[in-house]
Amino acid sequence: MISSGILQAGGNITVDGTALWADILETARIGGTPKGGIRRLTLTEEDRQVRAWFAAACTSLGCTVTHDSMGNQFARRPGRDAGLPPITMGSHLDTQPTGGKFDGIVGVLGGLAVLRALHASGHETRHPIELINWTNEEGSRFAPAMLASGVFAGVFTEQEALDKTDRDGIRFGDALAAIGYRGAPPCGQHPVAAYFELHIEQGPILEAEEKTIGIVTGVQGMRWYEVTLTGRDSHAGTTPMPMRADALLAAARIIEAVSTVALAHGPDAVGTVGLLENRPNSRNVVPGEVFFTIDLRHPDDAVVMAMETDLRGRIEQIVTDAGIALAMERVWDSPAVHFDPACIASVRTATESFGYPARDIVSGAGHDAAYMARVAPTTMIFVPCAGGLSHNEAESAEPGDVAAGANVLLRAVLDADARLNP
Ligand SMILES: [Zn+2]
Numbered sequence: 001m002i003s004s005g006i007l008q009a010g011g012n013i014t015v016d017g018t019a020l021w022a023d024i025l026e027t028a029r030i031g032g033t034p035k036g037g038i039r040r041l042t043l044t045e046e047d048r049q050v051r052a053w054f055a056a057a058c059t060s061l062g063c064t065v066t067h068d069s070m071g072n073q074f075a076r077r078p079g080r081d082a083g084l085p086p087i088t089m090g091s092h093l094d095t096q097p098t099g100g101k102f103d104g105i106v107g108v109l110g111g112l113a114v115l116r117a118l119h120a121s122g123h124e125t126r127h128p129i130e131l132i133n134w135t136n137e138e139g140s141r142f143a144p145a146m147l148a149s150g151v152f153a154g155v156f157t158e159q160e161a162l163d164k165t166d167r168d169g170i171r172f173g174d175a176l177a178a179i180g181y182r183g184a185p186p187c188g189q190h191p192v193a194a195y196f197e198l199h200i201e202q203g204p205i206l207e208a209e210e211k212t213i214g215i216v217t218g219v220q221g222m223r224w225y226e227v228t229l230t231g232r233d234s235h236a237g238t239t240p241m242p243m244r245a246d247a248l249l250a251a252a253r254i255i256e257a258v259s260t261v262a263l264a265h266g267p268d269a270v271g272t273v274g275l276l277e278n279r280p281n282s283r284n285v286v287p288g289e290v291f292f293t294i295d296l297r298h299p300d301d302a303v304v305m306a307m308e309t310d311l312r313g314r315i316e317q318i319v320t321d322a323g324i325a326l327a328m329e330r331v332w333d334s335p336a337v338h339f340d341p342a343c344i345a346s347v348r349t350a351t352e353s354f355g356y357p358a359r360d361i362v363s364g365a366g367h368d369a370a371y372m373a374r375v376a377p378t379t380m381i382f383v384p385c386a387g388g389l390s391h392n393e394a395e396s397a398e399p400g401d402v403a404a405g406a407n408v409l410l411r412a413v414l415d416a417d418a419r420l421n422p
Pocket of ligand 1: 092367
């Protein structure tokens, strides 16, 4: 079904999937690794090169390219009404140290494919259309992740971002200036009518269900905890079983409880113990102290809360029975993000107009869109990646799926252009 808005506003335009794939392969050479991945850490020489490539590509399509005080790049294609704020698309061109060719890149180059399609057709939109390349989405060199979209959305102050240092002690602000991308316009002083982000799923669901498009309704809520269990180190041969205070045994029971609680709140809940330190970690000593982390996630904050309450009750019972002292701290609480219903509807309409197989999906990972949702109507579009593999040089996606995602991005943007600020 094609909405009347799309029929009126360039509904027959599609992206050039071949050119999009060629862009992915061409930019993959900047920081390309022997294993077929990309090492393009933020604010490095490789990042500078890909930014220059991005600016030249957008300029050749008639766009004006600027960057703000956090180095975020904006490529603007003018609309009929210069007084309207832009409808934006975006993602990131930085990668993990052993990153793939698609994470973030599909969103920026997919947006470029949209600009190219509009340029080739001569289609005039009402709003300016803008493509954003966010600085430091990955957070690998400068933690935390999504730093510059976070400043844009007011989550972090610019000063705290500029003062972040990498492991060599280099300041973010100095690295930004060194590659020539500390712009004059203050980050965040930039009105946005809507924001759409195309991204690979980074999970296995779309591929397993043979869906081309994930209509993303939000980002799940997550909480992190740090737990220290203190028992008593004792001799493994001489301490009778009833007289032990075995911290690792209690930890094992708690790990089981994390899984039980997640399964009990299924199918959308996940719970993980991914880091554990056992002390003294000696084969003939009953472990006296264990430190571990817990990661709980669910699309609904109320369920995350219920999981925490359920888990705390189980943990207290386990440590009481085992005679173990417990110290448990919640160290991070990231509430669930619910994307804009009208933007989601634009993506759904666009997907249906192409007849692509699709399903609704909640993002399990964080994205720049999660912060943009705080300041503008926002949503995301997912396409499948092989085996759900990401943050890996073997990350892989199909050209047809990437082009389909860019087509949905194009029509969703045109739908928003017809719908917003009537
Ligand atoms: Zn990404």
